[in-house]
Amino acid sequence: MKQILRLLTLFAIFIFLAEQLQAIPAFARKYRMSCTTCHAPAAPALKPYGDEFAGNGFRLVEEQSPRYYTETGDTKLSLVRELPIAVRLEGFVSYNLAGNEKTDFASPYLMKFMSGGEISDRLSYYFYFYFSERGEVAGVEDAFLMYNDLFGIDFDVSLGQFQVSDPLFKRELRLSLEDYVLYTSQIGTSGIGMTYDKGMMLTLGLDSGTGITMEIINGNGIGEARNRVFDKDKYKNVLGKLSQDIGDKLTVGAFVYTGKEALEHTVVSDITNKVFMWGPDISFTPTEKWTLNAQYLQRNDSEVFYNMSSTTTMADINTDGAMAELIFSPKGDLSDWYLLGLYNWVESDFNMADYHSATFHAGYLLRRNVRLAAEYTYDFTHSTNPINKFSFGFISAF
Secondary structure (H helix, E strand, O other), rough: HHHHHHHHHHHHHHHHHHHHOOOOOOOHHHHHHOOOHHEEEOOOEOOHHHHHHHHOOOOOOOOOOOOOOOOOOOOOOOOOOHHHHOEEEEEHHHHHHHHOOEEEEEEEEEEEEEEEEEEOOOEEEEEEEEEEEEOOOOEEEEEEEOOOOOOHOOEEEEEEEEEEOOOOHHHHOOOOOOOHHHOOOOOOOOOOOOOOEEEEEEEOOOOEEEEEEEEOOOOOOOOOOEEOOOOOOOOEEEEEEEEEEEEEEEEEEEEEEEEEEOOOOOOOOOEEEEEEEEEEEEEEEEEEOEEEEEEEEEEEEEEEEOOOOOEEEEEEEEHHHHHHHEOOOOOHHHHHEEEEEEEEEEEEOHHHHHHEEEEEEEEEEEOEEEEEEEEEEEEOOOOOOOOOEEEEEEEEEO
């Protein structure tokens, strides 16, 4: 009973704090427009217009941003009058998230400093820095320069640091606390994954509604550089994604990832793991009220260590994963509340990667840039000992 009273008390505090936040994030502030122009049913989820805005280098092509550049008399100098910045702040109260039957006050859960915008008529930038992510200074994650419409066509080039899964479904834009687990699964000691990496992304959009994306990446995440070098081996990995719009309600796609890595070990050396991944995806929006996103992924690793203490490798490790996300917003862009269901499934020859869960999430917008969220996840990875996870809190941007 005491735990319930504590949760209700903090929930009331969150409501009070959230109602005090009146500001709007950087892009909305710059163009003097509502968050609903780009986000629905709530930030950070993007609707097609917002996706187009990001694809154009964070600029509205039909509108010049007001007094954006400082006049210096040098036509080669693009000097913004004010650096566009925003802050994202989240806090939660959770119960049993780690399966330990404990109540946890996780506020702030994350605090993020963001900036992005135009450097010139074609060149843009974006980055964010985690002041705090789950209690640690995580540092820089997304950080890239983007050249828009190279050769005068819808061909964009980005260079920097980004999530490998961005051309599929963007983890950073999900509404739920529960993750897209098939993108975060780690297979043994392999450093190859679908989260953050350094490299180059090429994106081509055709008038037929076809999208083509290619990534060339290091293939070992975003750890610290050693001797000023980030890549831990001589290999570069490649992801290719093809998508096709079918009308304005359905998008289907498929991706292929291929790469190699030299496995690191304290004793054993000269082991190369070959990785191949592929999978289809679909996004279906039959009406403005409903959105369905789904992804299937299959992965094969030729050879990995179970952990750094193992002296023998596991060979031919197969991993299958899927996620399905259904979002209901009763009034589309103008909804004050929404509901979300998320299903995660990962099954691997590397048993530590197995995961199976179902999530129900509900959100309510106090302001366009402040929402409350409640979430329940049933983790039945181990059928004999399922875990019930609860959380509620706030997500804000200003």
